[in-house]
Amino acid sequence: MFDERTFRIVFRAAAVYNVAWGIAIVLFPTLLFRLAHIAPINYPFLMSGIGMFVGVYGYGYWTVANDLRRYPQLVVIGLLGKVLGPIGWIFTVLRGDIPAITLMVNVFNDLIWLPFFIAYLAWYRRNVGAINRHG
Numbered sequence: 001m002f003d004e005r006t007f008r009i010v011f012r013a014a015a016v017y018n019v020a021w022g023i024a025i026v027l028f029p030t031l032l033f034r035l036a037h038i039a040p041i042n043y044p045f046l047m048s049g050i051g052m053f054v055g056v057y058g059y060g061y062w063t064v065a066n067d068l069r070r071y072p073q074l075v076v077i078g079l080l081g082k083v084l085g086p087i088g089w090i091f092t093v094l095r096g097d098i099p100a101i102t103l104m105v106n107v108f109n110d111l112i113w114l115p116f117f118i119a120y121l122a123w124y125r126r127n128v129g130a131i132n133r134h135g
Helices: 004-027 031-035 044-066 072-094 100-111 114-134
Strands: none
Touching (some): 004 031, 072 100
16 A cells, blocks of 8 residues: 555654654643643643653654664554553543643644554565565
């Protein structure tokens, strides 16, 4: 379905998106709260920390784009974040700690990328993993 060219484009786009989002949250840690019209957290440095690690994911995605056959572990780490992050966010919404509108963050940061990450891992297993297993 997807080829190497598509994966390179997707991982570069993910890298640029993550770095941009990370920088924005580091510099403006209350931005998401203001956009959602909810009170900001008492410790904005926590949001800046989240922005920092999201930005670091961007470096990993750029690395994958440059060598699709060498770093599938970085995609697994990214995939785990894109699955576990929204699950935690949903629980927080269900507890009533934040409004459901904030789930939009997960749509853009996580859910739109999931099909590509899963497709990449299937491609890797089929094309690269098979070579490694069979010599």
